[in-house]
Amino acid sequence: MIARDVHVRLGGADVLRGASLSVAPGESVAVVGTSGAGKSTLLQCLAGVVTPDAGTVSLQGRRFDHLPARQRSELRLQRFGFLFQFGELVPELSLVDNVSLPLWLTGVPRRAARERARPLLEATGLGTDLHGKRPSQVSGGELQRAALARALVHEPAVILADEPTGALDSRTSDAVVELLLTEAARTGAALVVVTHSERVAQRMNRSERMADGRLTA
Secondary structure: OEEEEEEEEEOOEEEEEEEEEEOOOOOEEEEEOOOOOOHHHHHHHHOOOOOOOEEEEEEOOEEOOOOOHHHHHHHHHHHEEEEEOOOOOOOOOOHHHHHHHHHHHOOOOHHHHHHHHHHHHHHOOOOHHHHOOOHHHOOHHHHHHHHHHHHHOOOOOEEEEEOOOOOOOHHHHHHHHHHHHHHHHHHOOEEEEEOOOHHHHOOOOEEEEEEOOEEEO
């Protein structure tokens, strides 16, 4: 995945000022910086949610930032996995159905989707006794493990994680990061993690620091 010389202006302010980032398949990169530096906006550009005012974003050699919104949405569904600070699971669905959701949305039958979701939930440390639980019935660490399984279930080309350990204790944080790195390496996904945690950043292949809308190694 490559973002090249990306500029974004929001609310009259220059949020990104020529940010560039390249992440190879199987590589993990941390983006660190203070609040307001532009980290989340960069992640939204990489996901095709925000269209840059200038610059380009491409995946596997194909530019997509200029595509219509519907095509960018389809690309996100098929080729991207997302992990957020608070999991962002659907509260009405069980853990196994939350993990199955990306597969359902791409046309995989529900039974087949659940069969693919269950081994991944178990790989993240969530036994079968938890698969039928709803997000409100499990701990924060268990919820985040389920969210990680959901991000990985369709074996995306890119995983984008926004403060994925911000709400976790250090032990659970270490376990989630280890699973994230292991699965990204196994599937060859490019991994970008926005984080305030130097502990998390040090686990990645490399770190990029963001300040005033630009990235520096």
